Amino acid sequence: MRLEVEGLAARRGGDMIFEGIRFALGAGEAMAVTGPNGAGKSTLLRVLAGFLPPAAGWARVTNAADGAGDIAAHAHFLGPVNAMKPALTVRENLDFWRIFGDAPLLEPEEALGRLGLDHVIDVPYSDLSTGQRRRVAIARLLLNRRTIWLLDEPTSGLDANAEAVFAGLVGDHVAGGGIVIAATHLSIAVAGMKRLRFAERAPA
Template identity: 40%
Template sequence: MTSRQVFPPLSLVASGLVCGRGSMALTRELDFSVTAGRCLLLRGANGSGKTTLLLTLAGVVAPLDGLFALEGANAEAGPSLHYCGHRNAIKPRLTVAENLGFWAAVNGATGMPVDEALEQVGLGQLGDLDAGYLSAGQSRRLALARPLVSLRPLWLLDEPTAALDTEGHDLVTRLLDRHLDMGGLAIAATHDPITLPDPARMETMVLGARP
């Protein structure tokens, strides 16, 4: 353990997992594990099942076959994951701070205060602005602030760097690295390169469309 570790040791383990929509399978049988302090990158062409795999792990879509489990999780400790999809889920008529405050109230204000989280993602001066005026990149930064205000060990990220500039890409790296330092684990589907300071903390799994 490190001095920053706040999560118990957890592992996400999948065996023979097949993901799809309806009765159509999008992945082969998948066997993988992600342990505390590590990140799994999902690569593959459009339609190869990256988003569907994340939705399956989030409990939104039922698996077609196989099993997966977050081992070591305590049900009494509450929800264990954040799913950050490619849509930012922002209410345009609420301010930036109100949007993030809403998510803190829904998910539990167990992490940073709203103002501090906005500073972390580069939106510290925009808290009073209606979120509808944010650019696409700023909207993505606001979505990335949600896991900061509510601590949960497993992050499921769908294209976390979408619409972000170079500084935004660096932000994703810092947020991931900090989360792994705390004993968290992450799975990220992305077409963009993501490199952590310690490459040994990251693995890649390539998904291929089934014939």
């Protein structure tokens, strides 16, 4: 599988956020999107995930096993908010996402175990700390097999230890033939990661 982006541009409210983005990632490749706040990192991910239509250019998946060219059909999206319900327990939240998606991979217990959180599985999500909530949201990526991970500030709220664990998960996913695109202002320690750097936008 290959993710190709050509001449991509995006607008928000009339302002051109970025244009002329071009890159290609093959299976087993990861890319960090870096840059200052407001440079367009999140917008790029939302365009890739199909939430925003591109103003120009295209982004698509080629050589996919099942033929669908939409990135969204092959991708997990981890946004800045966690997509978990405070009123449900961690297990109920993860069980739901696991059943709702295709290609189940890990059980919620195992996925949480990878993040060192197996002791909170029956706790209501609302009782967790900020960092724990983020780790549960990351655990969702492990529940269903999807080749592409689109991660928007994945490590926000994580301590150094959890960041290292997370970098390990990203490394495992890439080693297994996955593709990862992470927008972050911190560096994620994954070997061989490519970089796409957004510069400060020139004042209009």
